Structure formats: C-alpha cells, structure tokens
Amino acid sequence: MVYHHSRRYSVGVHTLPPHYTLTPFPTQTQSNDSNVKDIFGRIAPVYDELNFWLSWGQHGVWKQMTVDWSLAKSGNLCLDLCCGSGDLSFLLAEAVGRKGKVVGVDFAAPQLEKAVERARLYYPSFHFDWIEADVLSLPFPSEHFDGATMGYGLRNVSNIPKSLTELWRVLKPGATVAILDMHRAINPYVYGLQQWYLANVVVPVAHQFNVAAEYSYIAPSLERFPQGKEQVSIAKQVGFHRAVHYSMAGGTMGVLVLGK
Numbered sequence: 001m002v003y004h005h006s007r008r009y010s011v012g013v014h015t016l017p018p019h020y021t022l023t024p025f026p027t028q029t030q031s032n033d034s035n036v037k038d039i040f041g042r043i044a045p046v047y048d049e050l051n052f053w054l055s056w057g058q059h060g061v062w063k064q065m066t067v068d069w070s071l072a073k074s075g076n077l078c079l080d081l082c083c084g085s086g087d088l089s090f091l092l093a094e095a096v097g098r099k100g101k102v103v104g105v106d107f108a109a110p111q112l113e114k115a116v117e118r119a120r121l122y123y124p125s126f127h128f129d130w131i132e133a134d135v136l137s138l139p140f141p142s143e144h145f146d147g148a149t150m151g152y153g154l155r156n157v158s159n160i161p162k163s164l165t166e167l168w169r170v171l172k173p174g175a176t177v178a179i180l181d182m183h184r185a186i187n188p189y190v191y192g193l194q195q196w197y198l199a200n201v202v203v204p205v206a207h208q209f210n211v212a213a214e215y216s217y218i219a220p221s222l223e224r225f226p227q228g229k230e231q232v233s234i235a236k237q238v239g240f241h242r243a244v245h246y247s248m249a250g251g252t253m254g255v256l257v258l259g260k
Ligand SMILES: C[S@@+](CC[C@H](N)C(=O)[O-])C[C@H]1O[C@@H](n2cnc3c(N)ncnc32)[C@H](O)[C@@H]1O
Pocket: 033, 036, 037, 040, 041, 081, 082, 083, 084, 085, 086, 087, 088, 105, 106, 107, 108, 111, 133, 134, 135, 136, 150, 151, 152, 153, 156, 157, 158
C-alpha cells in the first residue's frame, strides 16, 4: 500500500521484493526529537548487539510477551511504532503470518535500513512496509490497523499524550496495543541496583562500542518517564477504554496493554 503523502525512499529499495517499501514522510520534529533521532541514527550499527549483551538476552523474551499481549493474529494488519531495526516487527510478522502485514514506523533512517536488510535476509516471505515518520504525526488514515506494538519508544517521544492520541486514532475499534518499555524501579533496593547497572555496566559496555555518550541518555529518560499508574491514566484520558500495566523484571520493565 502506498500511503498518502509518502514517497519512495531510495536506499536499497531496488534490491527488495515489491512488498518491501521504505518510505519517508515529512515530519516536524521538535529539538528534543532531533536529538533522539540523531542518537538512534548513530547507534544503529551496534544497537542489536548491545541490546543482547545489556539485557542478558532477555529483551527477546520481553518482546515476545509484548507481541502475545497485542493479540495480533493471522491475517491482521499491524503497526509497530518506533520499530528501530525491526525486532518487534518480525515477531509481529510471525503472529500475523503470510496473509497479514506489518507496518514499521521510525524516524531514524539508519535503523529502518537495518530493518529492511534483516527482513530481506530472514523474513523474505512476510509482508512489511517500512515508513520513515514521526510517531507524533502518523501518515495513516483513521481506524486503519487491527493492532499495534511499541518497544522502547514511548519513553523517548517528546509528548506522550500526543503519541497515544495518534496511536488511538489509527487503530480500528476493538484493536489492542502493547507498549514495552524500561521503567525506573519503585523498590529502593532494585532502584539502587538499576542505577548502579546503568552507570557501571551499560555506559562502560557502550563505551567499548564507542557509543557511551549515546547510552548515557537512558538514566535521565527513566527519571522523566511516567510510572505504570500514570501511563494508565494518560491512556484512559486520550480515549482507550481498557488500560492495564504489567510490571516485569523487578519493576525495571513494563508493558502497557491498551484496548480501543
Ligand atoms: C530504543 S529504540 C527501540 C527500537 C525497537 N522498537 C526495539 O525494541 O528494539 C527506540 C526507537 O524509537 C525511535 N523514535 C523515538 N522517537 C520517535 C518518534 N517521535 N518518531 C519515530 N520514531 C521515534 C528511535 O529512532 C529508535 O529507533
């Protein structure tokens, strides 16, 4: 499907089967957003490997749980917001099968390029669209998608209510969305451990990959991020009739499950 206002993205598209598209969409980003976009563009080459090491391989389990909570099923058209290099998009593709389709959206082109390449190599018979766009202003019609996921994206957007409002708009009535993210632990001991891990493991390991400065953004982003209860309240205010937050990994991870 070609979305309104979209145009073809040239990088690598000529090497791809017809159902792969990578499409930019004109975005109006605020300065905070441009920062985030630059960070994720710069870390794209090492992002997947670092995720694996820093989560002890657990991020794959949390992502699979997220897709299960999204209730995506065979034949669905599903959206993966802030898709990055595509981890959740690929798990969603397995859930919707070859009769369904997954649309991945991200504003960092280097991340999308990795997603396109991974899809070509490992998921050649599944259907994807890759859209370069800001999730605060989605280039899709209203009531378009059967379901959605978002992994480690909500914490990074500059306006959470706006992001959830846009998501609500593009979902069909009855759709379910599952949003995975890191959280700051509520338990003071776990919080202490989390802070220690970020300062003494995450940043030094990232330093080995020459991206220490980029990974230092995680600690302040956790401080700003609303906790589960507040997320539920924002989601209900923007129109989701069902909102439940599930805490995982000692409260350092969480999944917000929403129903339209
Ligand atoms: C931590 S990565 C997560 C990638 C992937 N979902 C995963 O779980 O591995 C966050 C992604 O969100 C994207 N992002 C952040 N804010 C965005 C926005 N306003 N619009 C589109 N993408 C955004 C970044 O470019 C980045 O690729």
